[in-house]
Amino acid sequence: MNRPLLIVSLLVAAGLATLPWLGSDTMIQFGINALLLATLAQSWNILGGFTGYVSFGNSVFYGLGTYGTAIAMTNYNLPFGVGLAIGAVVAMIAALLVGLPILRLRGPYFAIATLGLNGAMMAIFSNLPIAGSNIGLVLPLTRNDAMFYELALGLLVACSLTVLWISRARFGMGLIAVREDEDAAGSMGVNATRYKVAALVMASFFTAIAGGIHAYWSTFVDPASAFDSTLNVRMVISVVFGGPGTVLGPVIGSFILSTVYEVLASQISTAAALLFGVVIVLAVIFMPKGLADILRSRRNLTWRYFIRNIRENRL
Amino acid sequence: MTKDILTIKGLNAGYGAVPVLFDLDLTVREGEIVSMVGSNGAGKTTLLRAISRIIPATGTMTFDGEDLLPLKPEGAFSRGLVQVPEGRQLFGHMTVEENMMMGANRRRDGGVAESFERVYALFPKMKERRRQLAGNMSGGEQQMCAMARALMANPKLLVIDEMSLGLAPVIVDDLLAILTDIRAQGLTVLLVEQDVFAAFSVADRAYVMETGRIVREGPISELANDPAVRDAYLGAEH
Numbered sequence: 001m002n003r004p005l006l007i008v009s010l011l012v013a014a015g016l017a018t019l020p021w022l023g024s025d026t027m028i029q030f031g032i033n034a035l036l037l038a039t040l041a042q043s044w045n046i047l048g049g050f051t052g053y054v055s056f057g058n059s060v061f062y063g064l065g066t067y068g069t070a071i072a073m074t075n076y077n078l079p080f081g082v083g084l085a086i087g088a089v090v091a092m093i094a095a096l097l098v099g100l101p102i103l104r105l106r107g108p109y110f111a112i113a114t115l116g117l118n119g120a121m122m123a124i125f126s127n128l129p130i131a132g133s134n135i136g137l138v139l140p141l142t143r144n145d146a147m148f149y150e151l152a153l154g155l156l157v158a159c160s161l162t163v164l165w166i167s168r169a170r171f172g173m174g175l176i177a178v179r180e181d182e183d184a185a186g187s188m189g190v191n192a193t194r195y196k197v198a199a200l201v202m203a204s205f206f207t208a209i210a211g212g213i214h215a216y217w218s219t220f221v222d223p224a225s226a227f228d229s230t231l232n233v234r235m236v237i238s239v240v241f242g243g244p245g246t247v248l249g250p251v252i253g254s255f256i257l258s259t260v261y262e263v264l265a266s267q268i269s270t271a272a273a274l275l276f277g278v279v280i281v282l283a284v285i286f287m288p289k290g291l292a293d294i295l296r297s298r299r300n301l302t303w304r305y306f307i308r309n310i311r312e313n314r315l
Numbered sequence: 316m317t318k319d320i321l322t323i324k325g326l327n328a329g330y331g332a333v334p335v336l337f338d339l340d341l342t343v344r345e346g347e348i349v350s351m352v353g354s355n356g357a358g359k360t361t362l363l364r365a366i367s368r369i370i371p372a373t374g375t376m377t378f379d380g381e382d383l384l385p386l387k388p389e390g391a392f393s394r395g396l397v398q399v400p401e402g403r404q405l406f407g408h409m410t411v412e413e414n415m416m417m418g419a420n421r422r423r424d425g426g427v428a429e430s431f432e433r434v435y436a437l438f439p440k441m442k443e444r445r446r447q448l449a450g451n452m453s454g455g456e457q458q459m460c461a462m463a464r465a466l467m468a469n470p471k472l473l474v475i476d477e478m479s480l481g482l483a484p485v486i487v488d489d490l491l492a493i494l495t496d497i498r499a500q501g502l503t504v505l506l507v508e509q510d511v512f513a514a515f516s517v518a519d520r521a522y523v524m525e526t527g528r529i530v531r532e533g534p535i536s537e538l539a540n541d542p543a544v545r546d547a548y549l550g551a552e553h
Contacts, residue, residue, distance in 0.1 A: 170420055170421075173417060177417050181406050188468070
């Protein structure tokens with residue numbers, strides 16, 4: 001990402017920050033959801049985009065952040081900030097404990113191992129009295145959408161700046177080396193497991209904070225919404241749509257998908273999910289490297305680009 | 316120039332319960348090219364894995380005055396023990412220049428730009444191809460790129476595993492000439508080879524390995540005239 005693009009991005013972020021004073025309530029609520037999803041996608045990008053490891057366990061960190069905040073605020077009457085911190089720390093410890101064994105697995109085996117985590121966590125939290133078991137927890141009500149909006153925006157900016165740093169740092173080079181060829185990375189002195197675990201822990205931090213913000217905003221958490229595996233799928237889709245391993249791709253991708261989904265849902269309600277699926281299938285066929293690849297060079301924007309992608313996909 | 320850079324004494328190593336290397340002694344002195352030859356299954360690659368600290372080993376291994384045994388692979392790498400792995404193992408979807416950047420990824424000193432110049436001087440072809448994807452190049456160019464990448468780590472000892480593997484003899488000759496240039500810059504090389512002709516044409520000393528043991532060692536002039544070595548590896552003339 002070059003300097004002009006960075007300046008434009010920061011200006012856009014500053015522009016978005018004014019939305020609570022300009023937009024309607026519906027706009028603000030849509031904005032909070034879109035910003036949180038973009039943060040989740042951007043966090044998923046840290047491991048999934050840079051190392052190519054597809055994680056279905058990020059919704060676990062989201063759930064831990066959600067419950068960390070909810071339990072701290074309802075059971076112990078702690079302030080919101082402390083709740084967020086507790087959720088983030090718990091999620092990071094979980095990422096470390098989970099990452100150390102299963103990030104030694106490669107490729108699809110890692111994805112399979114993470115698939116089970118979400119279900120296990122949901123079962124555990126359904127039986128934890130402190131977490132309200134199956135019923136869930138109700139958080140103190142705060143009607144301040146503008147605050148949640150700014151928090152979500154701030155988190156997305158922080159997460160994106162982290163990804164920007166990764167894309168330029170030696171750490172990011174190591175992650176990309178792992179994606180390109182893990183054995184070769186090893187022979188270049190990259191401790192692949194350590195790099196991957198560090199990436200997962202960073203991702204878990206932002207994911208958990210996003211979960212905590214959402215919990216306080218929606219004022220209610222239960223196991224099914226906290227450990228929602230479809231949320232994880234949406235993170236993956238947003239990143240793949242936008243461009244894995246890029247700084248702006250996941251953000252733009254998730255904004256566009258959020259908007260498409262919202263428009264479809266308001267126009268045709270029930271069939272929205274179906275059409276959403278069609279949009280994703282078309283995107284994967286015609287631009288498998290994501291939006292970022294198209295935006296990077298405008299020369300690519302010819303029919304040849306799309307034909308080449310179809311041919312490479314052997315469709 | 317007689318300082319030992321790598322000293323191995325009484326090395327035993329293997330995979331789990333299966334021993335592969337037995338009581339192995341090896342010394343590499345600064346500024347020389349030492350080659351390790353042997354047929355398939357002699358234990359050459361196992362030796363390299365033990366040296367790069369990928370598999371556990373017993374005995375003593377000293378690298379540049381420091382005990383090598385307690386180090387992790389990345390620790391050995393950052394101290395200047397750098398491998399050019401068998402089969403190149405390049406990052407195929409990255410350009411030549413990016414591959415070379417990866418070699419320098421653990422360096423903290425500011426000499427990376429200077430290293431680029433030095434390595435491009437050794438491999439002018441890599442400078443021409445620096446924007447090309449490593450995976451799209453010929454086998455010989457890929458081997459050059461792998462060596463260039465390893466040199467970017469500013470190694471004290473360059474360990475090359477099967478440099479000639481799958482390459483045309485003409486290309487192997489080019490690479491051997493570059494090895495001589497590398498030595499002229501004061502670098503030390505441990506060349507592990509099956510192609511004994513190639514290895515002997517460039518090395519100062521050599522070790523011959525069979526079933527996990529060193530069976531012959533000495534200067535090339537001696538080994539090349541050793542009847543046993545001639546029979547087994549160089550082809551007898553009688």
